[in-house]
Amino acid sequence: MRVKTIPPIVIMTSPPPSESFDFSHDNDEIAAFSALVRSSSLPTDDDDNDGDAASLISVDDERLHQLLVAHHDDDGTIASLDTDNREGSDWRHNSSDDAHVVNDDCGGASITVTEPTLDDDDDDHDDVNEDASFLLSPTSVRRHAQSLIKSNNTKDNDVVVNPLPSRLLHFILHKLQTNPVLSISTFCMGVISVCIWAISSSSSSSNNLFRVSKSSNSCDDIRLHKTYPAFPAEVLLGITAPHESDKPIHGVSDQSQNSVVVKPPYTITDFQYNKSLTYWDEVVGAIAQTQRNIASYASSAEEVWTNLTTWGPCYPRAITHHHRNHQRSSNNNDGDDDDRHQYLRINRKKGLDHNWTYIVQTFNSYNPSSLDENIIYPTERISNQCTSSSSTKRQEPPLGGLCRPSFLIIGQGKCGTSSLYHYLTGHPRILPAKEKQIDYFNYHRAMPLSWYYSHFPTIESFLGRGALMTGEASPGYMPYPYVVEAVAQQFSSNWKPSAANDDGLKGLEKWKAIVRSLPKIIAIVRNPIERAKSSYKYNYVDPAITKLRSGSGITVQGKRIPGKKSDAYYRTNHLFSFEELAYAELIVLKECLKLGGSGERWTYDEFGKRPAAFFYESVRRRSNSTSTTSDSTTPPLIYLDEACYTASKSKAVPRTQWNDLATEHPNKTLTLPNLHLVQSILGRGVYTFPLEWWYEVFSHVAVRDLDHIHVVCTEDMADTPESTMENVTNFLGLPDFDFTNVTSVGRYNVGGHRGYDTITKLHPDDDENHGAAMSEDPLSFPHDESSSGTADEEDDPLLTISDSFLNELIHFYQPYNERLFQLIGKRCPW
């Protein structure tokens, strides 16, 4: 039987109006609804046939809307789902005029469908507005289901209606009743996931736990991997998988059929052996507690709610602003707890008055093309409340329901961070951020933390998808010690770099605990000469040509450079070659990075003389140590980006390192803003210096069992992508996953700056656009294995390097590369 891919609608029945909830009670309405399902032609799975079943019907929400509207006159059913205004969980009220009760003609039970509001725009949106109800008779439900079958031109057995134990539904509804606004999404997502699981498990004679149809043209779409609906709800809700004996198999695609078969890639046992997961204890604790609660049927709403809304890296769902007013004044996250209890107290009383009987929740989880809608992000971006003042930061909006990143890909820029990010988020247990690069810790630090977290999926997405983590990739993090400091202090207020040295073992234990609370750090490094060429193109050639072409008033020697000329014209007349720029920088770097050079002095002055400086002790310790380097000829910690590049000479010569160049080639001295990174096309490839600051915080020689930083070689990602990704996965403590389908899609952001999300297929024949993209882009350089150069690019005179300069570069980088390999404990092939 083929399972339909249309999004499911969950129709749930209400709990009895009693505060002490009896899970074994079979509500009349459930029985009536079960009868309704049985009396329809749809198959059910109520094995013991005792009516202990409510039903889940897969139906497209748009379709349902149409159907409901269509039936309005027939039987008085009101259909007022406001599909226009719905985005994520942002459901809106319907007008009370639209609601009225229907006398049903099937089983004597009338069914009220109440649409909850989760409209975050409204401060006072805590209660479900009963006026917003719309009403649906059992007859119309059946009719809708039947017409749906017809309208979709499917065979009967394409729609599967499965029962869920009514006590489970009672249980869930009870939660909704006691805390409707806050927990509704969580539970609906859980139930939807259960439905999917139930549907697929009953519909397949094989061991498949999930089946997701593949849309015709999406099979090659990497994003498909992010739509796997495997989920923890089955574990969470205490439901055992049907094939317990099956060891879980990690996400597998069955390409032979028109479907992708996915098995949940982990079970609770995976967690038990995977201690490296930062929040392992929380996850296991939440699962275990929830299972116990369900098993005993004696849990309090608070307990279960807490467990379900504190998932892995997510903060408990915050209370609405309205209820925050009731709490004692508190600006920190602990306020959430007070809020919750207060809210529950109020709502438990109120809950009795709620006439919740059915909730319709739609969730469009299976359409790969609408991936972005599938991930429920916070409905409101909080940027409007932000200013740069630190007092504003103290009044952080609550973090409830938001999730923090568990890993940061910190760079280096032009080393394949886009590919690494996309490959990694192809793992079914990782949810992507709203965008690859958030740049919070370098550019947007003044924004509240909630702004940062609003770029990540919410707790509902985590629960619904069975995700274990999310993360981002901002290459602008790596070069800056102040970013290391910001990350450490953001996630742990106790951090100080010397913690591990404070008082022997105790200090070390303290340090471990602190580091475990930080996101894991992933860095990627590439042959520095190749990186430099990529940067030259991205940071210099492309922006310069774009600007020149636009004729935006760039002058040389007082004369305006004409716009709309050919690229070749600009390259020949107005651009420095790679070698020219790199040579100028090399002189500066050599002086800066020598033992006792300006970099060492500058860094010591900046950090080693101010006890309040975050890295004070690190800098002093390392400057006294003779064993920090492999060859004793390179200096200790250097803040390369700040220390090595001198200030502007003039507007026309923004770096004094370009002084000679400007004199020799006045026609190429462009007064362009945003060429600042060109100062460090070579420097950013001396990876050891920026990384050592990160290692000061995230690694410790004495603690081999706790490495919180992992470095990937770009060339390994190019040559052996699957095993490279497997290493990253192991580092993150995630279940194994076969990345073949993810990495074989191609590479991201190839050739200058095509966009972080733009894929270039590995074999040009596979990609119609590839050729076009490359022919637009004749400027490039001789590439190594990891790059994507073409013969055309290799001919570009701007990129030609003399043998002597190439050797000089190799010689320059060699000691720093060795020092890097010693730091990271492995060698890259350069």
Ligand SMILES: Nc1ncnc2c1ncn2[C@@H]1O[C@H](COP(=O)(O)OS(=O)(=O)O)[C@@H](OP(=O)(O)O)[C@H]1O
């Ligand atoms: N899988 C894989 N293996 C090897 N190399 C790869 C891979 N994916 C991307 N790339 C190359 O990485 C360069 C882009 O790096 P980033 O995405 O980090 O750039 S950015 O800093 O975010 O702008 C860019 O380099 P250039 O093409 O030389 O510019 C990409 O081609």
